[in-house]
Amino acid sequence: MRHLLVSEGQGDRCEVVLPGTLKDLARDLGLTHEVLYRTLAGLEREGVLERQGATLRLAK
Incomplete structure (x- = not known):
C-alpha cells in the first residue's frame, strides 16, 4: 500500500x-x-495511512 501511494499518489x-x-x-x-x-x-492504526471515503493518503 505504501508503494501504491508513493508511486501513484x-x-x-x-x-x-x-x-x-x-x-x-x-x-x-x-x-x-x-x-x-x-x-x-x-496502517491506519499505526498512523501511516488516512482513509476518507474513496481517498487514501499518507498521514502527516
Whole structure:
C-alpha cells in the first residue's frame, strides 16, 4: 500500500482517489479483499495511512 501511494499518489501526502471499490483495488493488486481490509486497518492504526471515503493518503 505504501508503494501504491508513493508511486501513484498526488501531492505531498501521496493522495490516491480510488476509481472503484476496495474490492476492485484488492482484485487489481492480486489480493483478497480481507487481506486488503486488514492491511488498511493496520496502517491506519499505526498512523501511516488516512482513509476518507474513496481517498487514501499518507498521514502527516
